[in-house]
Amino acid sequence: MSTTAQQDSGLGQMKINRTVSERAVTYGDEITITSKLERRNANVNLIYWVAEHTPECLKPVPFASLPAQPGAEPVVTWSPSNGTAYTDISNRSEVDATPTVITVDPPLANSWEPPVTMTSRYIVECDAGQLATGGFQFDGTTRDGDFRTMGPTISVQRMGTSVFFAQPTNPEVGQQVTLRVTTSGIPDGGQVAFTVDGQNVGNATVSGNQATLPWTPSGAGTKQVRASFGQTGTHGGSVSQVRDVVVSPTNAASTVAVVAAGTPKVGLSTQLTATVSPAGAGGEVVFLEDGAQIGKAPVGEDGTASIDWVPSASGERTIDVNFSGRSGVAPSNGAIPVTVAAADPSDMATTxxxxxxxxxxxxxxxxxxxxxxxxxxxxxxxxxxxxxxxxxxxxxxxxxxxxxxxxxxxxxxxxxxxxxxxxxxxxxxxxxxxxxxPKVVDPEPDPDPDPTDPATGSLGSLTDSLGGGAGGAGSLSSLGR
The missing domain is CATH 2.60.40.10 (Immunoglobulins)
Known part of the structure; x- marks a missing residue:
């Protein structure tokens, strides 16, 4: 919805009507400002030049072929009374643009007669609040006009923002991880603050809708991590959802060694046993023969894991073992060379x-x-x-x-x-x-059976069974006779 400001020149000869395309805008929106200069009587007043004055935070939309920087010719249209519309400035020397003023001063200015209309487009990069949009200025043969503050005033709102937290890796104490957020609406250079359990651990600069911060936890436990962007004059604030990060104690180093029982022989099963130190249940060991996996086994309480290995080739072989690690214990690797004997010609296959x-x-x-x-x-x-x-x-x-x-x-x-x-x-x-x-689980007995339920074995049902119900002569006391 547009808003309009109107101003007389003071001598009663000229009138300016200035219109902004929107009453309320959000940071980053585009608006169009149109100023129309008219005569109130027939006195001749030719126009030499016209100018739009705006605050610096209104950025003129430049030609597509020109960079968006101060001094680049803006997209502007002006129409004098001779009916010719000038658009996108075929002769750049006719327009002068600064960060706050766009002036049209064509060689044929002396032929202009009111009404004269000037239209220009701007990107709103202003702080939130009420914004005075500036005004209009002209120079003529019989009358000049300087109405740089005539308005109108429009309402500017902050651009909305959001911060989305990507789940970081669960680290151990002393291990550096990267806290990362994806942002929306936050300009490059904006600052995102990261907190852990409510305490600030650093700020990160937004670039390309991303912000990252390295973080090294100093204590174990579940940590609540959050990111936030503080409100500015042009952008609203936003807060990410909380992420729970589980920080484990620093892992103890481990070693793993492997032995082969007896003398391995083609076609015979040989037990391979890996021993993890420190001992304890958890994790698994993967066994490899010359780089190819031949089995894996969980680590028991005694720290060992075993598989059966039936060699298929004789000669020198290498057995590698990779321990996956477990809570509080880091992974490790080990290896041994083994010599596999060839099968005897007299050996017999089995089923x-x-x-x-x-x-x-x-x-x-x-x-x-x-x-x-x-x-x-x-x-x-x-x-x-x-x-x-x-x-x-x-x-x-x-x-x-x-x-x-x-x-x-x-x-x-x-x-x-x-x-x-x-x-x-x-x-x-x-x-x-x-x-x-699945295992069959018997239902739990009813701790408070309903006495009216005939299946509960209540005293009443027992009495009925003895003939003591309605119309019956028996009673519980008859058991004693």
Whole structure:
């Protein structure tokens, strides 16, 4: 909605009508100012030049081909009474633009006769509040006019802003992380303040709608991190949502070592055992043979993790182990060289068969049974639930190995049986799928049964059952007769 200011020249000969396209604007909006100079009588008054005066915070919109800087010719249109409209200034020498004044002074100025209309466009970069938009000035043959403060006044509002906090990595004490926000509406150079548990930890400068701050926590625990942009004369303030950052204690260093049981041989199962120091349950160890993963296992209370490894190639091999780390303990790596013996020509392949596993519930005992095709005693069978070792059983004289399993996790499980090999007999393995259903939880007994419920065994229901109800002759006392 436009607002208008009107001013007489004082001699009654000339009248100026000045219009701003909007009554209320927001920082960054574009407005159009139009000034119209008219005569009140027929006295001749030719116009030499006209000028718009505005506060410096109104930035003239420049030609698209010119940089947006003070002194660049603005987008301006003026129309004298001869009916010719001049737009975008074909002759730049006809217009002079400073940060506060746009003057039109064409060579044919002496031919101008009122009415004369001048229109220019501006970007509002002003502080919030009531803004006097300036005024109009002209120079003529019989009368000059200087009305630089005629207005009108418009209302300027702050531009809205927002600050969105990206979730930082959960660090440990003494580890530097980057606090990062994405902003909207905040100009480059604006300052975003970061707080941790209400205490300021630093300010960051906005650039390209981003602001980042390095932060090194000095204490462990859950920290509440927030970012905010303070209100300025041109922009509204904004505050991000709170982010919870969990700071862990400084991790202790760890070491991991690996050993291979016996002499590894192609086709025979060899147990690889990694030992983590400091000992304690948590984390896992990944085992690799010459860079290729061959298995992984969780770390137990004693700090060890083991897998079965059946070498497929002889010669020098390298076994690497990578410990993932656990709460309070940093990751670590280790390696050993091993020499794998070639299989003997007399070695015999075997087949291990794992019997199908019946569906069972969590906590219900299951008997796992594997049969090695050779009918002989010796060697062992390791049973696994995925990568977790369930247990080890010896191979009996009939070639079978059995183990009792109490599953603790429901779902479809992959159970694996690995025969270690023995003597001239090579290792083999088999897998089966097992369906483990959730544990059945009995409902809690009703602590306050309803006495009117016939299923509760109340005294009334007992009396009825003895014939003491309505129309019955019996009673509870008849039990004693």
């Amino acid at each position: 291990t068969t794992l019997e199908p596993i019946a569906t069972a519930r969590v906590g219900q005992q299951i008997t796992l049974k594997a049969t090695v095709e050779v009918d002989m005693a010796g060697g062992t069978v390791n049973f696994y639930d995925g990568n977790d070792l369930i247990g080890t059983a010896p191979v009996q004289s009939d070639g079978t190995a059995t183990l009792t399993w109490d599953p603790t996790t429901d779902g479809e499980r992959t159970v694996r049986a690995v025969f270690s090999g023995h003597g001239v007999y090579l290792s083999s393995q088999d897998t089966k799928q097992a369906i483990i259903t």
